[in-house]
Amino acid sequence: MSNPISSRCAACKYLRRRCPQDCIFSPYFPSNDPQRFAYVHRIYGASNVGKLLQQLPERARSEATESLYYEALCRIQDPVYGCAGIVSWLQQQIHDVESEIAKTQAEITVFLNSTVNISEPNTQYSRTNEQGMENLTNKHKEPLQ
Amino acid sequence: MYSSSTMTSTYNSPCAACKFLRRKCLPGCIFAPYFPPEEPQKFANVHKIFGASNVAKLLNEIPPHQRDDAVSSLAYEAEARVRDPVYGCVGAISFLQRQVERLQKELDAANADLITYAHNNEIDPSTSIISTSVQQPAPSGFGGGVGFSRRSAYALPYPLP
Numbered sequence: 565m566s567n568p569i570s571s572r573c574a575a576c577k578y579l580r581r582r583c584p585q586d587c588i589f590s591p592y593f594p595s596n597d598p599q600r601f602a603y604v605h606r607i608y609g610a611s612n613v614g615k616l617l618q619q620l621p622e623r624a625r626s627e628a629t630e631s632l633y634y635e636a637l638c639r640i641q642d643p644v645y646g647c648a649g650i651v652s653w654l655q656q657q658i659h660d661v662e663s664e665i666a667k668t669q670a671e672i673t674v675f676l677n678s679t680v681n682i683s684e685p686n687t688q689y690s691r692t693n694e695q696g697m698e699n700l701t702n703k704h705k706e707p708l709q
Numbered sequence: 710m711y712s713s714s715t716m717t718s719t720y721n722s723p724c725a726a727c728k729f730l731r732r733k734c735l736p737g738c739i740f741a742p743y744f745p746p747e748e749p750q751k752f753a754n755v756h757k758i759f760g761a762s763n764v765a766k767l768l769n770e771i772p773p774h775q776r777d778d779a780v781s782s783l784a785y786e787a788e789a790r791v792r793d794p795v796y797g798c799v800g801a802i803s804f805l806q807r808q809v810e811r812l813q814k815e816l817d818a819a820n821a822d823l824i825t826y827a828h829n830n831e832i833d834p835s836t837s838i839i840s841t842s843v844q845q846p847a848p849s850g851f852g853g854g855v856g857f858s859r860r861s862a863y864a865l866p867y868p869l870p
């Protein structure tokens with residue numbers, strides 16, 4: 565059984581094929597947003613996306629599709645660096661802000677050393693480790709069950 | 710480091726792509742300069758996520774002097790996606806963005822403390838060197854649509870999913 569022609573998902577419309585009831589794409593590529601699939605297909609190809617989604621539990625597929633779309637968008641906008649360019653830029657931001665914090669802390673230290681009776685706020689200045697592109701980890705996410 | 714102007718494989722053996730695809734590595738192979746046979750996993754990942762023909766199309770659309778960087782970024786994204794099939798590279802972006810936000814708040818707090826000390830020392834705050842929010846342009850490929858303010862040191866070109 566397939567969906568009526570009028571309600572084919574964006575992927576099946578793009579691929580000019582019938583949209584089966586169990587179409588892997590249809591929950592994530594609705595027909596009212598054809599560009600979404602067009603971008604993802606252009607960068608990854610329909611069969612790679614289908615395989616990727618098939619390998620994931622159903623509850624994770626929506627998030628996966630969103631991230632694939634975002635990466636495809638970045639790659640189309642910036643064919644050379646894509647999403648990796650944003651990672652690199654954010655790492656530079658982290659480095660720059662950490663440097664500014666260190667400078668400001670040094671200036672505060674100068675003031676503290678030059679006075680006798682100043683109450684100081686109980687501020688903690690933390691540090692993060694700069695992560696190179698090759699050392700990124702997934703600590704921020706819950707592991708899939 | 711591979712010369713993008715090299716039109717033939719610089720190795721006697723086929724490049725990693727042609728080995729993987731089990732085909733003859735011809736002179737002028739688009740993959741050969743960027744997928745040496747010593748790094749089979751690099752092409753395997755890129756092929757798994759993007760597909761050989763999509764990568765070839767993409768490389769053909771990019772000027773030769775930028776193909777090295779393009780392949781590096783594709784390999785990075787492919788590896789991120791292999792490790793994390795749900796979020797891929799976007800997971801890293803999300804994590805780093807939160808770090809930047811947290812550090813920016815720390816910087817703002819530090820600046821506020823510095824102003825406090827400056828006042829307490831009866832020094833004209835305008836003569837103090839107070840660090841401002843860091844402002845850096847967004848990656849060049851994303852054009853001029855990104856706005857920056859003094860308090861917001863960054864803005865992603867597209868909102869994260």
